[in-house]
Each structure stands twice: as structure tokens, then as C-alpha cells.
Amino acid sequence: MKYVLSLLAGLMLGALAGLALILFNPLTLNQSDPLSNPEWVFNYSLAAEHTWLSTHDDRLEIPVVPRDAPLLWENGVRGSLISAMPLQGESGSPPAAGTRISFASSETEFLRSGLLVEDHWLISVPDVGTLFVHATSNQWPLLRDTLVRVNWLKRSWSGPGRYDPTRGPANAGAEVSGLSGVFRGLRGHGHERLSLESYAGSLDPLTGQLTIKVD
Secondary structure (H helix, E strand, O other), X not given: OOOHHHHHHHHHHHHHHHHHHHHOOHHHOOOOOOOOOOEEEEEEEOOHHHOOEEEOOOOOOOOOEOOOOOOOOOOOOOOOEEEEEEEEEEOOOOOEEXXXXXXXXXXXXXXXXXXXXXXXXXXXXXXOEEEEEEEEEEOHHHHHHHHHHHHHOOOOOOOOEEEXXXXXXXXXXXXXXXXXXXXXXXXXXXXXXEEXXXXXXXXXXXXXXXXXXXX
């Protein structure tokens, strides 16, 4: 059974990417269309009703969606979070489909940099194209205020909380690469903001906003 779950995770992400290509096929787009909007803003929620897929190794305070989704218990993917969700546009940005793989960064030096997480996004924007986003994020402030303070120390929630976790890997934030459609060949940067209005033991109410600038 070794590496079986890694294979399943890969197949699952491949299926999601295939579905995104079917629904938002960038190959049918007019490649000469100018990119009139260099900034794209996408909003998402971790709530189960706003998530297509979310699975991990059951150590995170995030609901598994759907409930019967396989957990990531195999050594190759243990400690990772795999998710897929709709992304709601803002300021003229159309809605999109997003898949994300998150795992602990090998660059983490807790006392100096906090708890660093590597996020790899694939974002498919209908009638526009596809973007790949690599972000390094410090999730320690969020986990300190929730898991540590409330779950472990049994203190009251001190929120609402606002967090700006993006720390790289580029100096300007996350690295953005255009893969297809009008994004093809473009580069850019991005950052993420997280909001948590309430907390009662689960990060289900957490919402995020991903801002991307391409040029």
C-alpha cells in the first residue's frame, strides 16, 4: 500500500484539473486578447458549503469535505492539505475554480520565521486562462490565536482576526505564472489575506482573499 494514497491524491488533482479544463477551457480562447485587467482578486471560504474538496490527515481543525473523502495518512502526503473550491471574483474579476496543495515548508525556523507553509494554487478563470501561484505563508499567527489559545489553553477567542500570511518566495510575495489563455507566458506576484470573524474550535468560518497582479 506504500505510495497508494500519493497516487490517489495525484489522480484526484488530475481529475480536478481536467474538470477545470473542460469547464473553463483556455485552449478555446482568443490568444491575442489583451489583458486589460492586470489585478485579479479572488475570495474563498473554508466553509463546507463553499468547498468542493478538502482533505488532510485529520490533525487540522478544518472540516473534511465531503465527509467520506480519503484522509491523507500515507507518509508521502501526511501533513498536507488538498483542497478545491470556487473563487469569487471582485472588482471586475470573474469567478474562477481553484485547487490548492499546502504543506509545511522545509525553510521553517520557528523562532525566526514562524510556521511556514508552501501553497501551490492552480486557478482557472473562465474565458480568460489559467494561473499557477506559489506562495510561502506564515500561518503561526492564525494557529496561535485559534488552536493554541482556544483549543489548547482553553482561553476565550479574542477575535475577529485579520491575517496577512504571505512571506514569499519572492520579495514581492507569491510567485505567479501564466499557463494558458491570455495569461500565457506572463509573470506576476500575489498575496493572501485571511479573515476569521468567530472561532469555536474549528476554522470553518475562515475566509480568504487572494490578490494577483500580472504583467
